[in-house]
Amino acid sequence: MTLRLENVTKKFGSFTAVDDLSLEIPEKQIFGFLGANGAGKTTTFRMILGLMDQTKGSISWNEGSIGYDQSHLIGYLPEERGLYPKLKVQEQLIYLAKLRGMNKSETVKELDYWLDRFKVPEYKNKKVEELSKGNQQKIQFISAVLHKPKLLILDEPFSGLDPVNVEMLKKAVVDLKDAGTSIVFSSHRMEHVEELCEYLCILHHGTPVVRGRLKDIKRSFGKKNIRVHADFDTAYLEQIPGVTKYKPVQDGCELEVESENISQEVFRELQGKGFVRTFDLEEPTLNDIFIEKVGASYE
Numbered sequence: 232m233t234l235r236l237e238n239v240t241k242k243f244g245s246f247t248a249v250d251d252l253s254l255e256i257p258e259k260q261i262f263g264f265l266g267a268n269g270a271g272k273t274t275t276f277r278m279i280l281g282l283m284d285q286t287k288g289s290i291s292w293n294e295g296s297i298g299y300d301q302s303h304l305i306g307y308l309p310e311e312r313g314l315y316p317k318l319k320v321q322e323q324l325i326y327l328a329k330l331r332g333m334n335k336s337e338t339v340k341e342l343d344y345w346l347d348r349f350k351v352p353e354y355k356n357k358k359v360e361e362l363s364k365g366n367q368q369k370i371q372f373i374s375a376v377l378h379k380p381k382l383l384i385l386d387e388p389f390s391g392l393d394p395v396n397v398e399m400l401k402k403a404v405v406d407l408k409d410a411g412t413s414i415v416f417s418s419h420r421m422e423h424v425e426e427l428c429e430y431l432c433i434l435h436h437g438t439p440v441v442r443g444r445l446k447d448i449k450r451s452f453g454k455k456n457i458r459v460h461a462d463f464d465t466a467y468l469e470q471i472p473g474v475t476k477y478k479p480v481q482d483g484c485e486l487e488v489e490s491e492n493i494s495q496e497v498f499r500e501l502q503g504k505g506f507v508r509t510f511d512l513e514e515p516t517l518n519d520i521f522i523e524k525v526g527a528s529y530e
């Protein structure tokens with residue numbers, strides 16, 4: 232059940248929010264959707280879900296289009312969140328699950344499971360407005376997964392959650408993937424995407440600037456980070472051509488180098504100067520890649 236976007240464009244008047252976006256989102260994986268504010272992530276989700284028509288291009292899931300008759304196969308956590316504040320948690324989840332074809336006893340069973348798992352069983356009969364923002368978000372997440380969707384779209388699922396709740400939700404996302412759910416989520420937090428996703432796309436002004444498998448993206452980025460700890464002054468390393476960043480740290484330095492070859496050059500330059508305690512060569516972080524590809528537009 233691959234989700235495929237082909238040359239998708241969305242215009243609002245003369246403004247292009249999503250520009251000729253082609254993506255293949257593999258099934259049973261967690262796919263990360265990144266981009267600065269206003270990059271077009273939510274707009275893309277809305278088009279995938281059929282909440283909004285694209286101006287051009289096509290979106291297909293399992294070779295067909297996504298229609299309302301597939302609502303029971305899809306779960307969505309919208310960015311704007313949308314629970315009824317005056318209704319009790321159980322009442323409204325029974326109502327929302329009914330729209331997706333679930334009966335009351337199935338819903339209550341699933342709801343009890345999730346409330347226990349998220350350590351909030353006492354909220355079952357509380358009105359949503361009585362819950363904190365983070366706890367409302369957990370309930371909203373439950374409403375997106377209660378019917379065991381095959382495709383789950385999460386718009387900024389971790390925003391506004393404390394670290395314990397972030398971990399709880401991450402674990403739930405991984406377990407859902409292991410159970411066979413295809414998950415797409417947007418986030419501004421690179422470390423979450425780095426930890427959870429095998430595949431990702433970085434959107435910039437509605438256009439993908441990076442897409443594919445995280446491992447391949449990191450490898451092809453070229454730049455590497457090096458951490459050196461030594462019992463001599465390493466400041467001279469900054470002068471090596473191809474060293475793009477230099478930061479002194481306690482007993483050494485952190486470097487960014489243009490390529491693997493330059494890292495070997497740095498290694499050679501360290502020989503014979505004294506005792507080198509650490510020489511760590513690391514792949515770039517997703518944060519490094521994001522800043523390089525998207526960051527310039529902030530300047």
Ligand SMILES: Nc1ncnc2c1ncn2[C@@H]1O[C@H](COP(=O)(O)OP(=O)(O)OP(=O)(O)O)[C@@H](O)[C@H]1O
Binds near residue numbers: 267272274275
């Ligand atoms: N209904 C609309 N009418 C006009 N412009 C819109 C509409 N919806 C979105 N936009 C514009 O389209 C662009 C993309 O918005 P979108 O909400 O998809 O971004 P996003 O990547 O989800 O951003 P964020 O990270 O801030 O949530 C923005 O410039 C936004 O102002």
